[in-house]
Amino acid sequence: MNLTNASQEQLQNLEQTLAAEFSTIKAKNLSLDLTRGKPSAEQVSLSDSLDGILKGNYTSKSGIDVRNYGGLEGIPEARELGASILGVPASNVLAGGNSSLTLMHQVMTVAHIFGLNGPESAWNKQSSVKFLCPVPGYDRHFSVCEHLGIEMVTVPMTSTGPDMDKVEEMLKADSSIKGMWCVPKYSNPTGVIYSDETVERIAQLGKIAGDGFRVMWDNAYAIHDLTDNPVQLANIFEACAKAGTEDSVIQFASTSKITHAGSGVAFVAASDANLAGFKKSLGFITIGPDKVNQLRHVNFFAEEGSLNAHMKKHAEIIKPRFASVLKHLEEAFGDNDLGAWESAEGGYFISFDTRPGLAQEVVDMADEAGVKLTPAGATFPYGNDPQDSNIRIAPTVPTVEQVDEAMQVFVLCVKLASVRQALKNA
Known part of the structure; x- marks a missing residue:
């Protein structure tokens, strides 16, 4: 036509x-x-064997009774699972409840109101706080910013990720921009996988924007491939370590589209300093995640043979x-x-x-x-x-x-x- x-x-x-x-x-x-x-x-029926999988054994391999309180970071085995998905050391992973969106909102709230690196680092100490949003993008990311009163500024998506020339230009011109949302693999909704060059340039943004800048790296589809030989996403954690900008990126993922969507395990991966700052506030919110469910997932994937x-x-x-x-x-x-x-x-x-x-x-x-x-x-x-x-x-x-x-x-x-x-x- x-x-x-x-x-x-x-x-x-x-x-x-x-x-x-x-x-x-x-x-x-x-x-x-x-x-x-x-x-x-x-x-979701693929994971129905989660029910009853523990068979009355509530002790993890690391010796934790998962029925009890504690363990703010999640059980070690669940942290290792998150590490395998995100490509980071397990020591830099926190395993939580079923929703990565919850973790994103909590991290954003801490950064905005309380500060990830002490009270003076809180974004709301400034009169204006803005966030870069590649478009088209994920509506729930936008909702988090709107809920916290953070102004959103759009940047175009390209076939290789956000328009990095535009991103760098905007950061140099406006110090009130405190972060950027990213869905780096199979981006929502375009399906774009960020190129190696884009990942490398994002790792460098902390040098341009300053200490308070944080990229919210929502790697929701890290392992959701439809082809046998998928394009590999460059490792942002390693790129930041090389650039000396470890604090500038915080990663997220979950099993919500892998097992039972309503009862999965979510992960946040970050630098030592970011995790410490986040946990300081998280300790006022919870005494620990659902470790029983975390152990269920660990055992489930062991029985499946592999996550892949x-x-x-x-x-x-x-x-x-x-x-x-x-x-x-x-x-x-x-x-x-x-x-x-x-x-x-x-x-x-x-x-x-x-x-x-x-x-x-x-x-x-x-x-x-x-x-x-x-x-x-x-x-x-x-x-x-x-x-x-x-x-x-x-x-x-x-x-x-x-x-x-x-x-x-x-x-x-x-x-x-x-x-x-x-x-x-x-």
């Missing part, structure tokens, strides 16, 4: 045909959901869903300019860009036809996508058949909205 050279009459005929198709689909009363990147029931073997089972379930999305997008828009997208090789999302000014209309039309999509603008701070073009597609929860049906609706809505826009502008 090429609208560029279409006549007014051709556009009108096309609009009538597509509108008739839309009416037919509406009559089906569909109820399909592509809104959030959750594991499917099929995926378990993740291959996830990939087998997810791949057909991603393939369905990409097939429909390629067939509908591969030979025209009605949409652009990233062919993600892992993670949980596919990012799609309509022509400018159409994302909200497409989302509304899809909802009218019984397909729920992530709200337009969700991938930008304050829900404001200046181009009104980005839509995040999350295909993991529905069945392959449901994804196929939902994508038929999606491409129809994009086509119809595009034709109507072309008619308006003709």
